[in-house]
Amino acid sequence: MKEILSKITKDYLYRLVKEGKRVDGRNMFEYRDIEIKAGEIEPAEGSARVRLGDTDVYVGTKMDVGEPFPDTPESGVLTTSAELIPMASPEYESGPPGEDATELARVVDRGVREGEVVDTSELCIEEGEKVWILFIDIHVLDYDGNLFDAAGIGVMAALMDTVVPASKFDDAKKEEDYPLPIDHVVVPATFTKIKDQILLDSQLEEEKIADARLTVSLNENDEIVAMQKGLRGVFDYESTKECIKKAKDICSETREKVIEEVGRENI
Amino acid sequence: MKEILSKITKDYLYRLVKEGKRVDGRNMFEYRDIEIKAGEIEPAEGSARVRLGDTDVYVGTKMDVGEPFPDTPESGVLTTSAELIPMASPEYESGPPGEDATELARVVDRGVREGEVVDTSELCIEEGEKVWILFIDIHVLDYDGNLFDAAGIGVMAALMDTVVPASKFDDAKKEEDYPLPIDHVVVPATFTKIKDQILLDSQLEEEKIADARLTVSLNENDEIVAMQKGLRGVFDYESTKECIKKAKDICSETREKVIEEVGRENI
């Protein structure tokens, strides 16, 4: 049930973009209101709800004790899933994650994994035998565009909110619960290209007419840890450079918001 | 491939009900012929075939040794499945159990579980490590209405027919096979409501025009151990009370039939 914008709406949106304007009056590189609430889900080890305008995403983390992968016997295991449930959009269907949910989960996952956000060596309980398994679940309730940033921000906040439930598992190395060891704070910035215009944080209608999408995830040292081009259009090389430059300030601001909400000093 | 009754058939059935009559001449609270045969399936630990009129259901139990659930380390594990195979009705389709089969299995399962029919503490072999897993499989061959009672009766009979295959598993606590420890004899009585009339044991046509269904499972002390309202209609409160009252005599009679067939004295 793919939604299709009417030709009139499309033309209107294209005209706006041409004039350097956006439907909701924002600047090209301005976020909608970002609301981050951490710790609202009690049964989760950590959680965050992120609202980006009307886009509404819950992220929860759960931890369990299990076996490490054979090739990384000293590391905890991370696994990220995303569910685009049919509650969130008339376009989403019940069933196992499709390619959109899979791409979302994998891009966010790479930001966390390649950005070395979590110190997974600290999640080893017994080398080669027992490690912490960290499940990250992304649950989208309302889809009004730019899930990549909402989910990426939510995952970062949820991780920083996470407490390792060492006391619940009598086989764990430590006796008391302790905060998940965080090494880096990685957040994404997602740009879309409409005709020749690049803009940040597309809301739904803009996303629908976008040619291409570029997500850039940066850590607190402005290092790029993950990128992903999406959609059926293209970028020229210069535009990708421009996005990276813009991303520095943008991510820096987002990172502050996350830290402010989760209030960790040890980062 | 949902079967739909013709308007003429429906009108005829409604008229009958209004006059306090049934298609096959039964009283409102009378069962069709019940035929229970236990122990016909050799490879099963226990089995029963129940015919309720033309409804034909096989139930078989199998036992294996496995791990207990972490929260009940001293209890055996029960698991009930139902298959509505396409042999039984033109409406059933191949594939994993749908919502009808799932509801059937779960309602029957609750009767057994909540009615504490099986003494699961006796099925513990080694606390927290090894317990008996009891598989109950409901196999419907011919569907002519009221599966809930046919399956419920069949499961009770099959359980009473079950012998724990201790000799086959060298790791079991006992060396010789012994009868499955049964604490209670629970049987269901399923009522349907057509317009304002309540009736027991609907055959297929009645079930098709029924507004609502109510299953009441009682143990030998007339205690209610499970109930389930089904279908898209409603009951008023008084009717549910009436069903419970009626269920006492009905279940008592059914229970006798089961015991007679399985011939256990230790109940």
Add this chain to the structure above:
Amino acid sequence: MKEILSKITKDYLYRLVKEGKRVDGRNMFEYRDIEIKAGEIEPAEGSARVRLGDTDVYVGTKMDVGEPFPDTPESGVLTTSAELIPMASPEYESGPPGEDATELARVVDRGVREGEVVDTSELCIEEGEKVWILFIDIHVLDYDGNLFDAAGIGVMAALMDTVVPASKFDDAKKEEDYPLPIDHVVVPATFTKIKDQILLDSQLEEEKIADARLTVSLNENDEIVAMQKGLRGVFDYESTKECIKKAKDICSETREKVIEEVGRENI
């Protein structure tokens, strides 16, 4: 998306067969060019690519250490899978193996298993605890008829090419890699029946008009180790005898080709 031959093509093919001719000029019991290349896939323990005319099949074997089946505690485990990927034919679809792929895998598997090709007792590492698991994967890239023979030949060649990776698993009985112990060389010959004519190695068009198919697998002593009749037509008893007689010479020739390519002397 089932392909259907036009009536004209069919009539032409039928006429040819009637005149004792084949589309590509072959004799009735002549193979197309057979090309066997073993050992082309490095990550596999053994591999073979077989081209039978334009039919193109890859077979790879992988080995892992695992548990034996409870009823054969002293034997390694064999498992054969076939994938008819949509690359190979416009008729094939993505998804789990359908009935055609399942039949193919099972017939080839029986040839290996019942023909006692592999000495599975040699694949036991620790009785009842640890044995080698041998995965045989059949991957069809181009389907131009007679997959049974292409796959059967490929599997035989891949097995003879297989080296047990004992050095990679520190828990294996032997320290050094060694060739998979082969007891018999089994190859199939697949006949089809078109009207009253029997022919070997049908290419695609012939297969499409074939009434019935018969695969006969023989070992180096001309003993039959597996047979399978396929398709919706029938054979008369005499024809099956004739196929077996013919199969002796045919399989003998194929067997030589396999041995020549894999160059094992210890058979």
Add this chain to the structure above:
Amino acid sequence: MGSNKDIELIEDGKRMDGREFDELREITIKAGVLKRADGSAYLEWGKNKIMAAVYGPREMHPRHAQETRKAVVRARYNMAAFSVPDRKRPGPDRRSIEISKLVSEALEKVVFTEKYPRSVIDVFIEVLQASAGTRCGGLTAASVALADAGIPMSDLVASCASGKIEGQVVLDLGKNEDNYGQADVPVGYIPRSDDICLLQMDGNLTEEEYEEAMDMAIEACKEIHGIQREALRERYSTELKDENEKDLAEGV
């Protein structure tokens, strides 16, 4: 009903969370909280956090599931992976399949389905945090979401469970009471017609206890019905306010 561990559930005539036997946990409902859905409601009930959303009436797919004379109400109950202490694997399990079926059936009676032949009215229930009673909470929230979507209905379904702990019939079981109690009776109730549209029971009840439990549950449903209506009233007044403000802003 869980294993009979020695968990104390009643002390000095009160339940461990201080509630009276016939007292509900705190319930708050907010209607119209999602943008994309046609109707929605967010409910907190004790520690339960549940979102319900409605789409439709819209064309039914697959076609062969269409009914020629009426709309189908199709509910899907789902628990988020992080909603429970042990992570729930995503996707439907047998429990959620059964609950989805029962909720669908419970809602159909109050919806004027005959107005929308061949259509489907999709009801999605997402449990974000679970703490006993999620099916009743989901059904209660779903009714409000249906009304918020403007679906014509004869009444709101209110739902609540009663049960038995330590031999005592009580209302609205909490988590421990559900785990270690003796009976649970989830009820769906339509106040206007005095009808029961959801009824399950498991555990052990005498006939008398059943009646006591039902009396309690029905009474509570009436109370919940008030909270539901209040949520909708709130919603309409907010909407009105929004529009007034907009008018003001636009200088009307």
Add this chain to the structure above:
Amino acid sequence: MGSNKDIELIEDGKRMDGREFDELREITIKAGVLKRADGSAYLEWGKNKIMAAVYGPREMHPRHAQETRKAVVRARYNMAAFSVPDRKRPGPDRRSIEISKLVSEALEKVVFTEKYPRSVIDVFIEVLQASAGTRCGGLTAASVALADAGIPMSDLVASCASGKIEGQVVLDLGKNEDNYGQADVPVGYIPRSDDICLLQMDGNLTEEEYEEAMDMAIEACKEIHGIQREALRERYSTELKDENEKDLAEGV
């Protein structure tokens, strides 16, 4: 054919169950045993208990599987979870997928499929108790069920396996013979046209042994064909009797 454990299968020129080398286990077939199915047959063959049912000809779903000039015969072979010593997980496995395919193919030749273009004739085989030879039993029962459903057919397919144990060709392997024997040859046979519509073999046979095995199997199929026809005759006479009794009851 299973592992070669030291299981004795022949003693004093007889098989362990006392049968001669070319002797069938006992077979009984009853036609018309299910109400809902269009045709059905219940078969006991040694310790095998198998139900077969037929629905159709009816409209083929999905549409793209329809054949424009004929009906498709679609068999589904299934084992009940409790039919074997180790519980069988519900749902099709590779073995049952293959058997379903072979049985579909074996039946098609005897059905006048061209009478029902675009249709499907569904054949369901449920193995309730399994003890070697279920595919032959299923195919044999399915033929009777098809006839019971009134599907026009040129003949009944009869099916039986032969095999080899301890170097001896024998008919109709029993469970141990199947597990510890040396070869198994399931055969489907159409007596009227003297055609083979099912043929599999696994194990180890010389050309001569193959012929001996086939001769035995075909002979047995003819015998089974008689049992099948008897079951149908029985069925018709019962039906007739039923109608007579009904006439009497109604005072005709």
Add this chain to the structure above:
Amino acid sequence: MGSNKDIELIEDGKRMDGREFDELREITIKAGVLKRADGSAYLEWGKNKIMAAVYGPREMHPRHAQETRKAVVRARYNMAAFSVPDRKRPGPDRRSIEISKLVSEALEKVVFTEKYPRSVIDVFIEVLQASAGTRCGGLTAASVALADAGIPMSDLVASCASGKIEGQVVLDLGKNEDNYGQADVPVGYIPRSDDICLLQMDGNLTEEEYEEAMDMAIEACKEIHGIQREALRERYSTELKDENEKDLAEGV
């Protein structure tokens, strides 16, 4: 990027396989290698062995996935079970689902899809032997297969990755470099329009390193583009030769 084991990747200013920092592994491409597919290409790239095949434009199934004004390019990337050291379970996993999506998106821009409304152009990529860089290899081969199928295209997409090992930006990571390196940047490039149609990155790069990596990758894509065109030229001349030989054989 894998775990940081102490694996040496650079020695004496060269990579362990002797390559310069900006040197590609050897690449060979052969077009038109499969009979059944409408177009195909076989690629060897270092130790990677990849087959790509194209079917279409053909009718899109399921219907609801059709686009009214253009063809859909639908790629499916798959690894054979034996293509990697640890056997890959057959069927799509999350990695292959993502790659399939990205390759589909990367190819669409160069295909004149508007010529075939309601159609699908299926692109199948089978990795027979994998050794780092299979998505770039697959995309590169797929472009050639599309051209071989005669699909009208504005250009061929060339693809190559660059990355970082031991702090050094390098081209076309090999297996160990991919496992133990610090960054990987797969790029899909359309030379004629100077456009980037595939771009991923993971690991750790500064802005400057990103630019260095991209410059390298784009340069390499231009080189690969030449190999692609050569493969197609080869194909056409072979075809021509084939036809000439046929003419001769037929005595024309």
